[in-house]
Amino acid sequence: MPIDRSSGARLVAIVCAAQVFVQIGAYYWPALLPQMMRHWSLTNSEAGWITSSFYAAYMVSVPVLVTLTDRIDAKRVYLFGVGCTVLAHAAFGLFAEGFWSAMFLRGLAGLGWAGTYMTGLKLLADQVDAKMMSRAVTGHAASIGISGAASYMLGDLLAHEFGWRWAFASAGLTAAIAWITVALAVPGRPPPPVKAAAGQPALFDFRPVLRNRSAFAYSLAYCVHTLEMNALRGWGVAFLAWVAVHSGMTGELLSPTAVITVLGLLGTLTSVLGNEASIRFGRRRLIVGAMVLSIAVGLLVGFVGSKGYWLAVVLIVVYGMIIWLDSSSLTAGAAGAADPARRGATLAVHSMLGYAGGFVGPLAIGWPLDAAGGMSPIAWGLAFGVVAALMALAMVVFIAIRPRELEGDRGR
Numbered sequence: 001m002p003i004d005r006s007s008g009a010r011l012v013a014i015v016c017a018a019q020v021f022v023q024i025g026a027y028y029w030p031a032l033l034p035q036m037m038r039h040w041s042l043t044n045s046e047a048g049w050i051t052s053s054f055y056a057a058y059m060v061s062v063p064v065l066v067t068l069t070d071r072i073d074a075k076r077v078y079l080f081g082v083g084c085t086v087l088a089h090a091a092f093g094l095f096a097e098g099f100w101s102a103m104f105l106r107g108l109a110g111l112g113w114a115g116t117y118m119t120g121l122k123l124l125a126d127q128v129d130a131k132m133m134s135r136a137v138t139g140h141a142a143s144i145g146i147s148g149a150a151s152y153m154l155g156d157l158l159a160h161e162f163g164w165r166w167a168f169a170s171a172g173l174t175a176a177i178a179w180i181t182v183a184l185a186v187p188g189r190p191p192p193p194v195k196a197a198a199g200q201p202a203l204f205d206f207r208p209v210l211r212n213r214s215a216f217a218y219s220l221a222y223c224v225h226t227l228e229m230n231a232l233r234g235w236g237v238a239f240l241a242w243v244a245v246h247s248g249m250t251g252e253l254l255s256p257t258a259v260i261t262v263l264g265l266l267g268t269l270t271s272v273l274g275n276e277a278s279i280r281f282g283r284r285r286l287i288v289g290a291m292v293l294s295i296a297v298g299l300l301v302g303f304v305g306s307k308g309y310w311l312a313v314v315l316i317v318v319y320g321m322i323i324w325l326d327s328s329s330l331t332a333g334a335a336g337a338a339d340p341a342r343r344g345a346t347l348a349v350h351s352m353l354g355y356a357g358g359f360v361g362p363l364a365i366g367w368p369l370d371a372a373g374g375m376s377p378i379a380w381g382l383a384f385g386v387v388a389a390l391m392a393l394a395m396v397v398f399i400a401i402r403p404r405e406l407e408g409d410r411g412r
Contacts, residue, residue: 011127012136014185015120016143022082022116022178023147025089025171028155029054029106030234031257032164034241039164040098044374048366051234053103055358057110058117062355066118066348073188074123081115082179086172088112093169110355112175117144118351125335125343127189137332138275142268145324149264152237156257209342209349217403218333219350221287224394225330227357227364228294229323231387234362236260236316242375243305243312254313263317267324275328283333283405284398290326291395295388297322302384306377337404361387 029036030051037047065077088109096102124136158167210216240256243249254262278286297319305312331350338346365383372379 018178019143020147027151031152031155051362053107054110057107058355062114085112085175090172145268153261214403215337217401223353223357226354227361230358231361263320274325278329298388303381
């Protein structure tokens, strides 16, 4: 049985606050990417691989970790993920020394993310009522968005004042605070026992999830949505820094990390408003509209953004807000369309597909840049053009499947 409304609101607040602390260091790496590329003499492709290793580890571990929450207490899995995050950030600050160690430790951080992101959402879904769930999903996504936005500015500030090693080590400390908070303040709640039945699918049999066309359609769209989002998160600072140099800008009124921080905060607000718009005007309509806009503005970023720094700033912010617009709508769509008995497995597939896209996203920028001979206006245009083409393909598939609206959506 879900807990009462007041207790549910308290639980949402605690978990969302913990997510801010555990995820605050997640984007220190892309925030410091230009500096780290120079420090370790990394190519664009090598930088892309380090960024993508985070999402690769997430992609392969999330089906196991999130699906396990259908059988064991989500809180236990969550604390495991937070523990991995503590270790990954602390070890990066202490021991990272070049391409291979950085890629391994970013992979460990991705394992931690797999044990905290969707498991935190599953922890909430298990304990709040159906009417609160869509907004709990939005609040959860907002907490991740706030921490991600703050991550860029805070990482840059800490690295400037104390060095990049202390910046990463501090992220281990904030994650440890999250571990203690959840361990002490969040009640344990094992899932209901599963009755044995002849022919019942095994725990890791995902075929029933894949046969749920509506949930699967939202997950496929989320795959390319996350590809696009992580391409921007991974390379946004580097792109703006390059445009500043290329355009001869001298007075930095707004640094690249500040721009991406502002973008993250605006994107979080846009995600919340987007989910509310989905409820009021129809989920499919909102998602398809966001896809169309992201294709058009993504092409503008690539082919026009390099003409001036402030033009690039405006385009990047608008592009990011459009990307974030359907973020909560897609995840709430998959969670709401799922069979309640297989919600953990559904979220596992949803997250695995999402971060398969997240793995490809930074590489989809890095590879074209190297293939075109390095950063240049045409290289950036080709890189963002690849991302736009993949989004166009996802839009066609989503429209063809036509997933159902959720209970409470006006378009239902």
